Amino acid sequence: MGCVHSTNQNQAELKLKRKDASHSKMLSAKLVLLGDAGVGKSSICQRYIQNTMNSAYEVTIGGAYLQKEITTSNGQLLKLHIWDTGGEERYRAMAPLYYRDSQAALLVYDVTDPRSLQSLDYWIGELDEKVRDDNMIVIIAGNKCDLPNRKVSSEEARKFAASHSVESFEVSAKTGDGLIELFRYISDQLVLNLPKMPQKGQS
Numbered sequence: 001m002g003c004v005h006s007t008n009q010n011q012a013e014l015k016l017k018r019k020d021a022s023h024s025k026m027l028s029a030k031l032v033l034l035g036d037a038g039v040g041k042s043s044i045c046q047r048y049i050q051n052t053m054n055s056a057y058e059v060t061i062g063g064a065y066l067q068k069e070i071t072t073s074n075g076q077l078l079k080l081h082i083w084d085t086g087g088e089e090r091y092r093a094m095a096p097l098y099y100r101d102s103q104a105a106l107l108v109y110d111v112t113d114p115r116s117l118q119s120l121d122y123w124i125g126e127l128d129e130k131v132r133d134d135n136m137i138v139i140i141a142g143n144k145c146d147l148p149n150r151k152v153s154s155e156e157a158r159k160f161a162a163s164h165s166v167e168s169f170e171v172s173a174k175t176g177d178g179l180i181e182l183f184r185y186i187s188d189q190l191v192l193n194l195p196k197m198p199q200k201g202q203s
């Protein structure tokens with residue numbers, strides 16, 4: 001049990017970047033969280049940004065905006081603009097408003113709910129169709145790995161992620177497990193890839 005993650009991040013490439021990193025300029029990027037209602041998207045944001053957790057479930061209507069400044073592995077300051085979306089079917093039509101301008105998408109499922117992992121097929125397909133040319137960074141996170149009744153094994157998640165050529169992490173918004181690693185990975189990837197991405201109205 002617990003949280004594990006798999007990354008095949010190119011460490012050599014990161015080291016090279018570290019050497020010529022510009023420490024003076026703050027970069028900024030947009031990240032969107034997508035996934036079924038109830039998987040813990042808002043809790044992940046709350047735990048990561050405020051280090052708190054609300055055990056009562058409050059549905060996110062449309063989307064909520066948060067921001068966080070992060071120092072990446074190569075010492076680069078990055079301002080992350082985070083859009084936490086409502087995962088219910090009726091909000092799906094609004095999702096393009098949030099992901100269209102994003103450089104990274106965090107697709108969240110619940111490790112106790114295999115259907116929530118299958119739902120990520122929908123989001124991967126949607127992103128592939130609508131923003132395929134934008135080199136968007138897509139990451140999968142299995143949340144609630146503190147719970148004993150896990151139904152999606154780490155192996156299954158790894159296979160799912162590999163079949164879509166994306167990285168997968170396991171986290172717990174309740175304990176905070178895996179979140180630093182997850183957001184560090186996202187930020188490092190963003191800093192590596194931002195120069196190759198279309199600039200989409202960042203602030």
Ligand code: GDP
Nearest residue numbers: 037038039040041042043055057144172173174
């Ligand atoms: P969202 O609809 O994806 O934003 O999901 P929420 O963040 O609102 O969380 C839905 C429910 O799951 C809430 O009752 C949370 O307290 C609970 N929850 C979220 N993350 C975790 C977690 O890591 N572990 C456990 N045990 N419960 C969680």
Ligand code: MG
Nearest residue numbers: 041042059060
């Ligand atoms: Mg929410």
